[in-house]
Amino acid sequence: MANYFQSLLLLTIILYTTSMTLAQAPAPAPAGPTNITKILEKAGQFTTLMRLMKNTQLSDQINTQLNNSNQGMTVFAPTDNAFSTLKAGTLNSLSDQQKVQLLQFHVLPIYLTTSQFQTVSNPLRTQAGDSGSQLNITTSGNSVNITTGVVDTPVSNTLYTDGTLAVYQVEKVLLPMSLFGPPSPAPAPGPLKKKKAGSDDDTPTTDDGSASADASGGVVCGGHLHGIYVGVIGIIAAFYL
Ligand SMILES: *[C@@H]1O[C@H](CO)[C@@H](O)[C@H](O)[C@H]1NC(C)=O
Numbered sequence: 001m002a003n004y005f006q007s008l009l010l011l012t013i014i015l016y017t018t019s020m021t022l023a024q025a026p027a028p029a030p031a032g033p034t035n036i037t038k039i040l041e042k043a044g045q046f047t048t049l050m051r052l053m054k055n056t057q058l059s060d061q062i063n064t065q066l067n068n069s070n071q072g073m074t075v076f077a078p079t080d081n082a083f084s085t086l087k088a089g090t091l092n093s094l095s096d097q098q099k100v101q102l103l104q105f106h107v108l109p110i111y112l113t114t115s116q117f118q119t120v121s122n123p124l125r126t127q128a129g130d131s132g133s134q135l136n137i138t139t140s141g142n143s144v145n146i147t148t149g150v151v152d153t154p155v156s157n158t159l160y161t162d163g164t165l166a167v168y169q170v171e172k173v174l175l176p177m178s179l180f181g182p183p184s185p186a187p188a189p190g191p192l193k194k195k196k197a198g199s200d201d202d203t204p205t206t207d208d209g210s211a212s213a214d215a216s217g218g219v220v221c222g223g224h225l226h227g228i229y230v231g232v233i234g235i236i237a238a239f240y241l
């Protein structure tokens, strides 16, 4: 009888240790190159941004750039709510080129931690480049604001940091002066591309990006299942202990 319990205890300990080891496996960041879409998907409430990034291929660009640069990158991610509170027609009034510019305005070609927000020198150059596409970061205590000259909005949450890429949540779409500032008389609307009438990749009201969400739903689900499996072993082990 004693022997029986001894071996049962041993078995339990082995099972339990194994389950502990397994339980730690899903915790680290996903292997492979950084994937901005995956990060936003995991954060939730960024479907509009994800769709726009996909349509303008900015997500590919960011992923490639992250893989090839050592400067790192900072992305300000407006929530779905931020996009839905834009004045009606704001996105549709933009050409494809301008949409790219708007999105690039949310990306800084340097990695900034929250503590670096306190010391950055304004104005900051964005991926959108030219003058009129710069933004300022202002801080007061621990609160951080982004000011573009058109909008002023707090940085409300840190979604992701890994030493190379930082993603921060903002509650408003960052509108650059170059696109939304008061019209300057000198440069005529030369660079404005003629709006493509039949353009179909930019209908924000209908496409909710569910395809991509579904695609990775499986991955997320798999992870959870694995966790549940491990959890069950743990519970069984704990029960026998
Ligand atoms: C990035 O993640 C998205 C969503 O999970 C996926 O559809 C896409 O294929 C991934 N891209 C790369 C380059 O792995």
Ligand SMILES: *[C@@H]1O[C@H](CO)[C@@H](O)[C@H](O)[C@H]1NC(C)=O
Pocket: 033, 063, 064, 067, 068
């Ligand atoms: C990342 O960079 C490495 C080396 O520069 C390259 O071999 C690899 O294909 C790149 N991966 C992606 C997803 O761009």
Ligand SMILES: *[C@@H]1O[C@H](CO)[C@@H](O)[C@H](O)[C@H]1NC(C)=O
Pocket: 138, 139, 140, 143, 144, 145, 152, 153, 154
């Ligand atoms: C941030 O912006 C809000 C308005 O959106 C303002 O009330 C607040 O004072 C600003 N804070 C900083 C640190 O600039």
Ligand SMILES: *[C@@H]1O[C@H](CO)[C@@H](O)[C@H](O)[C@H]1NC(C)=O
Pocket: 122, 123, 135, 136, 147, 148, 149, 150
């Ligand atoms: C940004 O900061 C610079 C330097 O302090 C200042 O000249 C500029 O007016 C600021 N722009 C905005 C939009 O606040």
